[in-house]
Structure formats: C-alpha cells, structure tokens
Amino acid sequence: MQPARLTLLAALGLFTLHADAGEVRVAVAANFTAPMKQIAALFQADTGHTVQASYGATGKFYAQIKNGAPYDVLLAADDTTPARMATEGLADPASRFTYAVGKLALWSKKPGYVDARGDVLKGPFDKLAIANPKLAPYGVAAQETLQKLGLWSSVQSRIVMGENITQTLQFADTGAADLAFVAMSQTVKDGKPVGGSVWVVPQALYTPIRQDAIVLAQPQDKAAAVAFMNYLKSAKAVTVIRNFGYDLP
Template sequence: MVNFLLIFIGLSFTQIAADEIKVAVASNFYPAMKEIVLQYELKQSQSSENHNIVLISGSSGKHYAQILNGAPFDIFFSADKVRPILLEKKGISETGSRFTYALGKLVLWSSLDGFVEKDERLYSNDSRFLAIANPRIAPYGVAAREALISLNLWEDLQSRLVRGENIAQTFQFVNSGNAKLGFISYSQLMNPSYPVAGSFWEVPQTLYTPIEQQVVLLKKSSLAKDFLSFIESDESLNIISKYGYDLP
C-alpha cells in the first residue's frame, strides 16, 4: 500500500512538472504578454490543473537562432512574420500553427517633452545620438532602417546611430538620456503600468514594411495549444489593443 502511494505521488509530481511551457517572446510584446498570461492563469485558477508558463524575452533574431540550435521553446512570438515563415518552411514549427497576433507601429521618441513633433529632428544636429534596434536581429530595427532609407537619411546618419540588441534596450538608451532620439515600438509608450513621458512622432506606415507579428507552435502539448487559442480570445485581443497594437 505504501509503495503504491509513493508511485502515485511520483506520477502526480511528474504530471505537474510536465505541465509547463516555455514561450519565447519578442521584447516589444513582453509587457503585453505578461498581462495576457496573468489573465490566462486567472481563468484557469478554478481548474485543478497546475499550469506554468515561462516567458523568455529577447530579440526575434536571437530567439530564432536559439530555436535553430535546439532551444527548448514551446511557442515563439516573433516581432515579424519572416522568421515564423522560415521555421515553418524548415519543418521546425507545427504545420498550420502560424498566425498573426498583432500589428506593430514604429515611432520616433524622445524622453524630452515637446522635443519631437514630426521628423524635423532627424535633419538637425541637436541630437548627438539616434537609437535604433539592431536591424540584423530586431524587426523594429529593420522598420527603422527602412524609414530612414525612405527619408534619404540612412547613409547620412550612420555616425549618429547607436544600436540596441533589442527594442527594450533601444528604449533604455532614450529613457536614460544617452540618446535624445530613438525609434521604438508604439506599444512601449502605451504600457498602462509604466506611463512614459516625452514626445513622439508616429512614423507613417508608408515609410516601412508593415510590422506583422506572428506566432508559431514549436512543440505540441495541450497547454501550448490551449494558450494559443486564448491569444485569439476577446480577453487577449483587448489587452493587445490596449498596448497600442493594431489587430490583424
């Protein structure tokens, strides 16, 4: 009887430990995702099941490289659609799991009130540094580069550019005052928990390729599939919209 009880407890602990997913999230979406996870856990709180969703924030490019190298992620929320499409083509993601969860917007931001009105500060010399996310690994960096190319400023501003590893680091460059200007995600200014001061210009979407943020399922599990279904629920869509994203 004692041995049976020990076996039963052991199986129960194994089930609890297995009921966990690791979710790789693009830096721009991390604050919104934290709130979505809280809502999901609240909804599941009446259930006897024990869910654990581990969020890993970083640039989409780094997450993509980690996935190719075997990182144990269950879901990947990218800040673009390029990498999810590549994972699908390589057979690394689950077929048919890819969809757009948010449409991002690029802004030129300064932590100084009244400093940014339109794009005129990009043409002046009163801002020593201009922060952007690294275009090699961050989709919002790609959008910033495209906008500057559209404005015929990319080559002229090379000596003033400082590149963040991801959009969160780019935000910190500007927020700390190390750079007076930076291209960031509009969602970073819309975080309800952290009101952001300063001034910004919403970059016309005609100047850059639409930022279509997509997600893919990397490993099948009932928890991962249920969580992805929740992402498309009204509760999640309301949160996504609240954080400044357009809905697909």
C-alpha cells in the same frame, strides 16, 4: 445548501478545472514584453496553466531554437521568421497566425523634443538609437524609414544599436541617446502615453510589421501550448493587445 458546502464544491470545481494544468515556455519578441506580462497573468488565472516567458530579439530566438533551445511557442516580431521555421521543420505550420501588427515610433524622454512630423531627425542631435536590423524587425523598419526620408547616410555615424527593442528604449531613457526608434507599444500603457515626446511613424514609410505566433515542432506540453495560442485570440487578450497600441489583422 450550507455556505460551507458551497465553498467546498467551488474549491473542488476549481481543483478539477486546474488539475491537468501544465506549463508553456514562450519566447517573446522584446517589443511585446509589457502586453505579454498582462496576458500571461490572465491566462494563468483563467486556465491554471503557467507561463515561462523569455524576452529578446526574434533573430536570436531563431538561432537558439535551431540549436535546440527549450521553447514551446514563439511570439515573433515579424512573420518571416515563423514562416521560415515552419519550412525548416522547426515549427508546426498549421499553428501560425498573426497575433498583432506593430507600429514604429520615434521617442524621446524629453517632453516637446519630438515633433508631430519627425522633423527632429533633420536637426542637430547627438545619438539616435535603433534596434539592430540584423536581429530585430523593428530595426529593419527604422532603417527603412530613414532611407525613405533620405536621412540614412547622414545619420549613420550617430546611430547606436540595441540588441533588441528593449535595450534600444533604454538608450533613450537613460540619456545615452537623444532619440530612439521603438515600438509604439513601449510609448503607451492602457491606451495612454507614458511620457516624453513621440512621433508615430506613418506606416507607408516601412514594411508592415506583422507579428506571428507559432508552436514549435515538439512542445513539452502540447495541450498547454495550444491553450495559450487559443487564448491569444480571446477577447481578454485582444483588449490588452489593442491597449498597447497594436493593430490586429
């Protein structure tokens, strides 16, 4: 068979594969921003479906979805919000699963500043950034950690709160805070530290951060939404998720 004909057949096959491609609109917890961008690119290349992703605090997404915001899938930073949405008829209960288990980390832009046990929290510092516990599950984990360490009362006056975990990291990255409780995924890329200094908080100090995905009750393109949910469980997606420091259930 002639090379030109082979090329044409390959192109026709690719066209057939992607001819029914659609779009999935995904509301993504801020801590999962970096891995989501990689997974979305892989998903689009492999399926032809496009991804329209929005990033922010899980609590805010819940309020937006309840008010009719046009999303098809929620990737939450917890498991309680998707469960609540399923109970309230806002999402499909059968579609829910845990796509990642998050880890909390204490991070500073300054190399050597954060020690291996987090004792820096007991010493003199100006500001500590955490995500707002009313909006972000990682903020809840940060508060639980400080309470279990017996430090919540002593540091409250020095806490600055981010609307989500991305803004919380920015506080420490720009010098507005000396320290920040962030997602471990924000401190690594492809399994390697991004710089600064970090303490990975022992998981005994906070409630496990099980991050659930769920399809909303009336997705714009159900086939694309289901395809994306299935892709989150694929070997390619799992590799990305693990490379950013998440565990899997």
